[in-house]
Amino acid sequence: MIDSVWARPGVKCVCVDGSRPMASVFPGKPPIEVGGTFPVTGQIYTIESVV
Incomplete structure (x- = not known):
């Protein structure tokens, strides 16, 4: 059974x-890119908190 709260x-x-x-x-007009820091495809991340 898969844990339903994996995050x-x-x-x-x-x-x-x-x-x-x-x-x-x-x-x-053409759309613009929204600013901010975004994840990188293929990168592994560690979850710090769940809101």
Whole structure:
């Protein structure tokens, strides 16, 4: 049986989609990349907290 609450502090996981969100700010103009730090596809991360 798989644990239904796998996301808990200390568990390691692999990023499968590190694409950055895009936002359409001005109608008719190309979307811009939303700022911030995002995970990298294929990188292994350790969960620090679950909110």
